[in-house]
Amino acid sequence: MPSRPNILVLMPDQHRADLLGCAGDPVIRTPNIDRLAAEGIRYDNVYCQGPLCMPARASFLTERYVRDHGVYENRWDVPEGMPTFLHSLRGSGYHTACIGKMHLWVHGRHRRGDARPDSRDLADKMIGYGFDEPIETVGKLASVAIGSEYADHLATRGLLDTYRGWVAQRMYGRGVQTDQETLPNWATDSIPLPLEDYIDYWHGDRVVRWIEEYDRDQPWFLWVGFPGPHDPWDAPAEYVDLYREAAMPMPGSVRRPDIPEEGPFNRFLSYWVWTHSDSATLTDERIQEVRRYYYANVSLIDDAVGRIRAALERTGQADDTWIIYTSDHGEMMGEHRMLMKMVFYEPSVKVPLIIRPPGGTAPQVVDDLVEHFDVPATARAIAGAGGDDSFEGRALVGADGQAVVPGRSAVYSENYGVGMVKTDRHKLVFHEDSLEPGQLFDLVDDPHEDNNLIGDPAAKSLLDELHEGLVRPFLAGGRVKPGPGVFEQAGRP
16 A cells, blocks of 8 residues: 555535445446445445435534534534544645535525625635635535536536526425426426536546646545535436436335324424425336436446546556545435435435545455444545544554454434434434434334334333433433524424
8 A cells, every 4th residue: 555645535415325336226327436346345334424414524524423513404514623534634744625515514604795605705614624725616506506616617608597597496395585486306307508517527527637737745635525416306318318218226115204293203204204305296207207317417427436537547646546435425216205315214324435445455345334434534544644532433444455344333323403323233213302212113124114113012122222222322421502403493494
């Protein structure tokens, strides 16, 4: 292994763990990501610390659980002054950079006077988080209102108004006021832009240019945030055509969640099932079409991964660079008649993870439980960088590029004041303020999570064991809470 290797983290937004060829999907076309897995380590049981952008990314940045940084929703910035793994890398001599969607601060809140907000207005904040060179954009939806280098690109091409008007129609369920009728959240259509101007295609080319132009003496760490395959379902026709005739794999379960008549889980599940996911109109036909566009967006990102890897080889950096492919959280994709994430079903809370060392290694698949902030801990280990005492991550590889068993008996995830603990077999979802249990699943007997065991007398001893042995200790030290959550305010996420 090189003593001062570069580290490249490729993080699409909302790519669920099982939709890769190397993970067993029979239809998806991901040859470049599959090649990383064939030359590296694929982790099969990786859980994000929150199935929502900002909770997940805040935990990744700070190597802390949501309970400790307080970013429970997309409503609070990552606290400034909190140690991050980037501080450790920077202190170890690395040049730290990002390109793309980071979503570490609340999109749209920060303005300069009456001007339209711009991601570059927050450069000082990003530098404070540990980025030496933040080339930050925002996601598809936020691009409607926030300026960035990508927005500038569209403007120079005369495409910005077209882009923003088209996406604004697809703000379903987000409480965004527009002068256009919004389409349902299952709407599918290719965005009316040339392929090279599509948001994920442009980001891939921007990363290639960064790699080609890098001329510092320092080793580098680059975090790439692809905005897709997050909704809207807008993949270019060239990629949708790859799946036009395909028999799309369908959900393992279309049973809607059992919603209690009252209490915190009534509010939590009702919102995602009926208001935000529109389960009543999410038919098999619509699920199949959404999947077609989602798969197409993943394949487009896979091609970008191939171009990025070719740039590393072309510039002589391939043999000095670790490549890590992961995502911030998953996507329901019609499971339980739901789209998006935020809930704690497996498709929402599990993420892909592939780690490919310089020069490659014999393929390995690790089934042990992994928490997503083990990835930044791995980056620190690769760089030979220490960490803050507050960090919870555990390195997943050794200096020789071989997998290290993380040794976790349980993993945790949190958002909107709801938490999840999962062991090798069982999953318990609970309300963090009241400690009220909401869902209990046996994933061996019930892998699609159709049978909620809460209320089953035969499961009471198991529920008590998980509650007393894992939930109470996890919350015993208290939790950071910047303000009342959206469900406490009876508002809209």
